[in-house]
Amino acid sequence: MEEMVLKLKKKHRIAVAWAQDSNTIGAINEAVKTGFIEAKLIGKSSEIIKICKDGSIDDRLFDIIDSDNETDASEEAVRLVRCDDADVVMKGLVGTDRFLKAVMDKEKGLMIPNAVLSYVAAMEIPDYHKLLFITDPAVIPFPDLDQKIAMAGYAIEMASRFGIEKPRIALIGASEKMSRHFNNSVDYAIMCKMADRGQIKNCIMDGPLDIFLACDNRSGEIKGVTSPVNGDADILLFPSLEACNPFYKGLMLFGKGELAGLIRGTEKPVIVMSRSESEKSKYYCIALSCLMA
Amino acid sequence: MVLKTLNDLKRLVEGGPRKKLVLAAAQDQQAMGAVVRAWKDNIIEPILIGDKEDIQNICASNNYDIADLRIIHEPEIDKSVEMAVRMVSSKQADILMKGKVGSSTLLRCVLNKEWGLRTGNLLSHFALFEVETYHKVIAVTDVAMNIAPNLKDKIAIVNNAVTCLNRLGYTMPKVAVLGAVEMVNENMEATLDAALLSKMNQRDQIKNCIIDGPLAFDNAISLESAKHKGIRSEVAGDTDLLLMPDIEVGNVLYKSLVFFAKAKVASIILGAMVPIVLTSRSDSEQAKFDSILLAAAASKW
Secondary structure, X not given: OHHHHHHOOOOEEEEEEOOOOHHHHHHHHHHHHHOOEEEEEEEOHHHHHHHHHHOOOOHXXXXXXXXXXXXXXXXXXXXXXXXXXXXXXXXXXXOHHHHHHHHHOOOOOOEOOOOOOEEEEEEEOOOOOOOEEEEOOOOOOOOOHHHHHHHHHHHHHHHHHOOOOOOEEEEEOOOOOOOXXXXXXXXXXXXXXHHHOOOOOOOEEEEEEOHHHHHOHHHHHHXXXXXXXXXXXXXXXXXXXXXXXXXXXXXXXXXXXXXXXXXXXXXXXXXXXXXXXXHHHHHHHHHHHHHHO | OOOOOHHHHHHHHOOOOOEEEEEEOOOOHHHHHHHHHHHHOOOEEEEEEEOHHHHHHHHHHHOOOOOXXXXXXXXXXXXXXXXXXXXXXXXXXXXEEEOOOOXXXXXXXXXXXXXXXOOOOOOEEEEEEXXXXXXXXXXXXXXXXXXXXXXXXXXXXHHHHHHHHHHOOOOXXXXXXXXXXXXXXXXXXXXXXXXXXXXHHHOOOOOOOEEEEEEEHHHHHOHHHHHHOOOOOOOOOOOOEEEOOOHHHHHHHHHHHHHOOOOEEEEEEEOOOOOXXXXXXXXXXXXXXXXXXXXXXXXXX
């Protein structure tokens, strides 16, 4: 994650919707001081100033825009990005639903027409030898084939921003076998053939694979499975939100993982993190959004 | 080992024990012609079941010397078929062949639950073509039996064909799953099944062969065409077996090869206890002979 921060060359402008949240302001402050962003904080200015004071943060580092309700704050943050006064929009204390409503508004929002909206995250896991990208822990509950193809595309694109030209992407299942009982294995076989035929580009794809076969190079030998991913996955594509979400939370809680994620399918980067996320995670998310901007 | 011509099948049966072929409702001129020829060539040992008088008349008018042949008199067609099938299921014969009887009657007996030839596998049609314009013989399945196979059926059809090809000496036959295009297209079911079959093969869920698909006909049989399209495939251009998406495609290909390309063809039914020679009346005597040869080579006993 720190290497990612070092990659950032250009300063990006971030608009934070309903910004009066100490974690968010702490992360923004770090990013401003490190030097890769300028921030516009939209929200109750008195509260923002108070949080800064309590945290010994210099509020003159930010452009504070007063707003007295979360809907207006969200719409204003999105508007700033649309009219190119900001490069990234970030959710502050506002509820995710209300924030995404502003992002997804057909006329005034940030959606790419007809694009699949999904979520890709980069994880730093001490016991894995490189960053691991995962999708989708947050947006699509049960992705169909087209959505899975879009998810793979977003993850491949994100990996490429990290300099990984042909990421190894593992399509995750409970086993490596094809089975009628697991609909996802059917989608996976189709996707692999599409990758074979160049219909999904710039990746080495295999699936279904379980997480051992995806991320542990001894497993293939033990199980007698040859896979081009070969236990060296860059990307894990999960069959459902309910599989992916506990995977990352488990790693954060028990495996000392760090996560930075972004919504994909929008014209400009959109940062949505849960309010309980740590300041550090938020900081990495901000850095990731700049990398993707 | 690869077969260049159908005649190469002879090498597979030479030296081995002669396979016993039982011809059901044997009073059929063309079937008899092929059987007698295969007998004279030491490929099989025939057992003829049918109307003895009719059989003898056919032989007399064609100058077949059948003095040493075993003939079982049973003028009733249904009974002669049942007797033939029972001989096979009691291991007294290695190959079943259809004479003057409808295919449906014969297959009904084959599928009889008590004394038939069921193995639990799907029955499927397997054809071997010798075409001048291809560098070896090419197997095609299923062009005559299964109408619109689903994925499960296709797996069974491939397994039948691969087992047969393994017996013919192909240790790892190259299987092309045919589509109209080599790309995966969600609107073309055949291309989706092809992707699944490929993956199942990679995962060793379909063994003893290399499967790739979808492949369009041209990239399946022409390396140049596959290269032109940038397809990386072990199968493309060197296919041993073509899996058809359905009977309509298969049947048209079969007949195009025979009528336009003047291909020689041998065909059998697989999936029963033994290979079944079930050629149609429109097949030439040569095709019937080659089918007997194929059945003998593919027979495991």
